[in-house]
Amino acid sequence: MxxxxxxxxxxxxxxxxxxxxxxxxxxxxxxxxxxxxxxxxxxxxxxxPHSAARALRGGRAGAIGLALQRPARLLGAEPFTMELISGLESELSARSCGLNLQVVEDTEAEIATYRRWWAEHRVDGVIVLNLRDADPRVGVLEDLHLPAVVIGGPAGTGSLPSIWSQDAAGMTDVVEYLAALGHRRLAHVAGDPDMRHIVDRTTALHEVCRLRGLPEPVTVRADYSDEDSAQATRRLLASPDRPTAIIYHTDLTAVTGLEVALEMGLSVPDELSLVAFNDSRLCRLVNPKLTALAHDIPGRGAQAARMLFAAIDGGPGADSQPAEPYRLLPRGSTGKYRTR
Amino acid sequence: MxxxxxxxxxxxxxxxxxxxxxxxxxxxxxxxxxxxxxxxxxxxxxxxPHSAARALRGGRAGAIGLALQRPARLLGAEPFTMELISGLESELSARSCGLNLQVVEDTEAEIATYRRWWAEHRVDGVIVLNLRDADPRVGVLEDLHLPAVVIGGPAGTGSLPSIWSQDAAGMTDVVEYLAALGHRRLAHVAGDPDMRHIVDRTTALHEVCRLRGLPEPVTVRADYSDEDSAQATRRLLASPDRPTAIIYHTDLTAVTGLEVALEMGLSVPDELSLVAFNDSRLCRLVNPKLTALAHDIPGRGAQAARMLFAAIDGGPGADSQPAEPYRLLPRGSTGKYRTR
DNA sequence: GTCGGCGATGGTGGGGCGCTTCACGGCCGT
DNA sequence: ACGGCCGTGAAGCGCCCCACCATCGCCGAC
CATH class of the missing domain: 1.10.260.40 (lambda repressor-like DNA-binding domains)
Known part of the structure; x- marks a missing residue:
């Protein structure tokens, strides 16, 4: 044929x-x-139309790129990525634009991928995830003049448009909610402290605690692995003045934390309340169900795609904007603290 | 620049x-x-090299395609996809080949995507997931002479090479294991009964039960949604001669089933044993941990990519082959049946 | 009233995007 | 003189678009 x-x-x-x-x-x-x-x-x-001929003629590549920076063994566990992709797709397919996926090991490899995509004309633009402090990707993309939309920010994105979740507001909501339940000793299990959204949330956490006169919240670091996040929760709960509420920055670590708490014989939520950023089905699969901060991830993907198209076309509509705020969904994992 | x-x-x-x-x-x-x-x-x-110029010259598009057929709201929940992608990528990046992703609504849309990819020269080959009975995709891909590797089979893949999980063997292992624990009344919660692997497993289930002299196993259908799989388990457990062991065809439905069982006051595994096909982190997050049939999904992705390259090059190595067999991982969700 | 000029309309030809490759042509050494 | 070895020119992949051209209707000048 x-x-x-x-x-x-x-x-x-x-x-x-x-x-x-x-x-x-x-x-x-x-x-x-x-x-x-x-x-x-x-x-x-x-x-x-033969996509290559079109692209060669100086037109568009007809595809955008998404580099996923994560160790292979963790991919898949996190629902976030696939939900985002499905949101992106909803816009892409309407413009019959392809999605180029690449799994990379680290930031260096991600940058190399951007350079390659750029040099090979493989993509018209990229979506950047997990913004970090002083993120080197921003400068590279600016230099290449490769259109890009950052999911994260709004600070530190240079001239790149971004769509930023209102992390500080989300964290504030959580703390107010926990404080209203009578919690005073808070802790959070944070991923990479370089991540912009972790920084924002952490800052907000300390700020609100200070304003409310709560003691300084405790931070424990954990990567996204099973063992590490379990270990983090275990350390927190083994402490003599253990927190009465723990905030997790992903659904996955929260679920792991819940398991650890139950294993250690703590009653949730009577003796310990747990809250997760990033609601997902996971949060509803466990018992008790996890109180979570939800946001519409596919919606954000679609919004990012629209902004990226605007940036590619060089027209308007490519200005940074906030994503829809987090919604706090109280479920069974949070409640008043009661000693038994 | x-x-x-x-x-x-x-x-x-x-x-x-x-x-x-x-x-x-x-x-x-x-x-x-x-x-x-x-x-x-x-x-x-x-x-x-400018990828478009290369492709135009008659060379390769330098990318392969993966069409994901699933409703947007379910994407993300299943770890399978991302693990597969990460496996694919490990081979692709070695050959600096791109991955084109497309989320489609149904088989018709998936076929349209293949035709488009083919006509636009966007991909050199595709990976086909979730083979069905009399799958129309096979014929289309054959007609287009678009190289493809089917994950699933080995029957019904026409001339397309496939990599088939040994579903019948896996199911046999499970039944033997459950029978050894003394279970007699088995049931399984199946997804779409059109799916080739579901058919294979179901056939094996009935076969082994017959050979072992166990009563006819019960089948309940459920899509991958929360509500539906919960409802399926609820129906099974409400029956007067309810099964003592339930087999689920995905980790996700199994986890949901476990929640339902616990909600209904059943003790797992004393009164009910549960087994999941497709091990994942989910299975280890719940309490008790789920007994599961594990297989190396990234490994299978890598194998599929290698086969696809062989098919594209027209050389050898593109013959159908079995994937590594399932490994049964007994965990807390299975045990002897004890009435209390 | 006729005719040349002119703009609008509908269509053709060809160059070129970046790369590969085939046919050829100097220039050696033997 | 002839066969390797190096290297060049040019064609062409499929598409887009600029430069052109033919036709025709219209209008004002004679």
Whole structure:
């Protein structure tokens, strides 16, 4: 089976290749009658533009890139990524734009991927995840003039448009909620403290605690692995003045934390309250169900895609904007602290 | 910043564009000295081949396609996909080949995507997931001569190479294990009964039960949604002669089932044993941990990628082959049946 | 009333995007 | 003189679009 080209259509329709091109691209220069004839022939032959030829001609690559920076063993556990992708897709498919995925080991590899994508004309723009402090990716993308939308920020994104979750506000909500339940000794299990959103949340946490006159909250670091996040919770709970509420920065670590707490014989929420950032089905699968901060991740993906298109087109609409705020969903894992 | 082209290198190195091309592609026709000079200049300019130009010239698109057929709201919950992708990537990046992702609503849309990818020269081959009975995708891909590797089978893949999990063997292991624990009334919660692997497992289940003299196992259908799989388990457990062991075809439905069972006041595993196909972190997050059939999904992804490359190159190594068999991992959710 | 000029309309030809590759042509050594 | 070895020129992949051209209707000048 041979893919039809514009020349095939031209032959069949009895016109020149230019005329076909004009007709197919809604360009002036052909009569309405010819245009219809050409379109009919094209449909009949099942013609579709050769993406490489289009791209070569100086047009778009017709795809955007998403580099996922995570160790292979953790991919999959986190629902976030797939939800984001599904949101991106909803916009991409409407513009019949492809999505190029690449799993990378670290920031250096991610940057190399951007350079390669740029040099090979593989993508028209990229979505950047997990912004860090002084993130080197920003400068590289600016230098390359590769359109990009950062999910995270708004600080530290340079000239790149970003869509930022309102992390400080989310954290504030949580603390107010926990304080209202009578909690005073708070802790949180944080991932990489370089991450912009972790920084924002941590700052807010300390700030609100100070304002409310609560003791200084405790921070424990943990990567996203099973063992590490379990260990983090275990350390917190083994402490003599253990916290009465723990905030987790991902659903995954929270669920792990819950298991550890139950294992250690603590009653949740009577003796310990748990809250997770990033609601997902995971939070509803465990018992008690986890109180979580939810936000519409597919929606954010779609918004990011729209912004990226705007940035690629160079038109308006590519300004940084906040994402919809977090919604606090109280569930069974939080309650008043009661000694038994 | 302008992307350098072969002409730029030719100018700088003082040779013709052809010579540059030969040098860069390890083609004979240039002296070793010239080759080195050209390579040096290319490296200096940071040259990379323009993927579109290569593809247009009749070469490869330099990417493979993966169409994910699932409703947006379920994407993300299943760890399977991302693990598979990470496995694919490990091979792809070694051959600096891209991965094109597309989320589609149904089989029809998936087929349309294949046709589009083919017509637009976007991918060199595709990975096909979730083979069904009389799957229409197979014929389409054969007609298009689009290289493809099916994950699933081995029956019903036509001329397409496949990599098939040994579902019947896995199911047999489970039943033997449960029978050894004294279980007699078995049930399973199955997804779409069209799916090839579900069919294979179901057939094996009935077969082994027959051989062992166990009563006919009960089948309950459930899609992958929260509510549906919960409802399925609830129905099973409400029955007067309820099963003493339930087998789930995904980790996700199993976890949901466990929650339902505990909610209904059943003790697991004393009154009910649960087994999940597809081990994942989910299975270890719940309490009791779920007995599961594990297999190396990233490994399978890598294997699929290698086979696809073989199919694309038209060389050997593109024959169907079994995946590594399932490993049964007994955990807390299975045990002898004890009435209390 | 006729005719030349002119703009609008509908269509063709061809170049070029960056890369590969085939046909050829100097220039050695034997 | 002839066969390797190096290297060049040019064509062409499919598409887009600029430069052109033919035709025709219109209008004002004669």
């Amino acid at each position: 041979k893919r039809p080209t514009i020349a095939d259509i031209a032959d069949r329709a009895g016109v020149s290749r230019s005329a076909v091109s004009f007709a197919l691209n809604d360009q002036p220069g052909v009569s309405e009658e010819t245009r219809q004839r050409v379109l009919a022939v094209a449909a009949e032959l099942g013609w579709r | 302008k992307r350098p082209t072969i002409a730029d290198i030719a100018d700088r190195a003082g040779v013709s564009r052809s010579a540059v091309s030969f040098a860069l592609n390890d083609q004979p026709g240039v002296s070793e000295e010239t080759r080195q000079r050209v390579l040096a200049v290319a490296a200096e300019l940071g040259w990379r």
